[in-house]
Amino acid sequence: xxxxxxxxxxxxxxxxxxxxxxxxxxxxxxxxxxxxxxxxxxxxxxxxxxxxxxxxxxxxxxxxxxxxxxxxxxxxxxxxxxxxxxxxxxxxxxxxxxxxxxxxxxxxxxxxxxxxxxxxxxxxxxxxxxxxxxxxxxxxxxxxxxxxxxxxxxxxxxxxxxxxxxxxxxxxxxxxxxxxxxxxxxxxxxxxxxxxxxxxxxxxxxxxxxxxxxxxxxxxxxxxxxxxxxxxxxxxxxxxxxxxxxxxxxxxxxxxxxx
Numbered sequence: 001x002x003x004x005x006x007x008x009x010x011x012x013x014x015x016x017x018x019x020x021x022x023x024x025x026x027x028x029x030x031x032x033x034x035x036x037x038x039x040x041x042x043x044x045x046x047x048x049x050x051x052x053x054x055x056x057x058x059x060x061x062x063x064x065x066x067x068x069x070x071x072x073x074x075x076x077x078x079x080x081x082x083x084x085x086x087x088x089x090x091x092x093x094x095x096x097x098x099x100x101x102x103x104x105x106x107x108x109x110x111x112x113x114x115x116x117x118x119x120x121x122x123x124x125x126x127x128x129x130x131x132x133x134x135x136x137x138x139x140x141x142x143x144x145x146x147x148x149x150x151x152x153x154x155x156x157x158x159x160x161x162x163x164x165x166x167x168x169x170x171x172x173x174x175x176x177x178x179x180x181x182x183x184x185x186x187x188x189x190x191x192x193x194x195x196x197x198x199x200x201x202x203x204x205x206x207x208x209x210x211x212x213x214x215x216x217x218x219x220x221x222x223x224x225x226x227x228x229x230x231x232x233x234x235x236x237x238x239x240x241x242x243x244x245x246x247x248x249x250x251x252x253x254x255x256x257x258x259x
Contacts, residue, residue: 002029009062021212037190037198037205041254045213046191079153081161085144087132094128100151115150138169156188174230195246200230209253
């Protein structure tokens with residue numbers, strides 16, 4: 001059985017003036033430990049799809065199963081990481097990263113120790129008593145990842161988590177997130193506009209077309225790239241050839257969505 005099954009998802013946004021179909025017949029299966037990316041032009045419904053998978057938004061039609069249960073019944077097993085870190089500015093880093101454990105009623109001594117140890121492993125020693133405003137953007141995103149991992153979710157949803165960072169910080173965080181998720185054998189879905197990021201981090205890439213959002217093509221990242229950390233993968237010849245293929249497909253999809 002797949003860890004995640006998305007079955008015939010259709011979604012329509014209704015306003016008093018119109019009904020807009022944003023997703024049409026999306027079906028995918030994702031295995032445990034896979035890293036999947038969603039790429040596509042603006043308006044293809046990537047973030048809407050992620051919200052439906054998270055159980056935050058009820059689709060107009062279709063089902064999402066995490067294991068054998070609807071995802072909306074498994075919210076505590078799903079971690080969500082966004083563009084902004086959403087750390088509470090009035091709480092210390094320690095209070096922020098332990099917040100998920102508190103809400104999920106998992107605040108045992110062992111879980112708290114494990115979470116604070118993970119801060120150190122993420123290159124954030126001696127920050128527990130600091131406040132978010134005292135950290136750089138990259139450090140805050142690392143703290144946000146620790147908070148997300150603290151509750152030991154089965155599935156991680158990443159909605160452009162590196163897009164607000166400078167390029168060097170972004171590359172370093174890609175490596176850190178990739179190696180951390182692989183070491184914990186986590187399953188992750190990434191929404192991104194960055195083709196290079198998708199190739200460097202993913203096992204498979206789903207390309208969506210817009211108006212309405214539909215699955216256009218699936219790319220399987222070569223095994224040699226999948227076994228490298230993202231920074232190294234970017235230097236490999238296979239990276240460039242796959243980048244060109246996806247770039248051409250995306251250009252074609254954008255032209256189609258304009259007509």
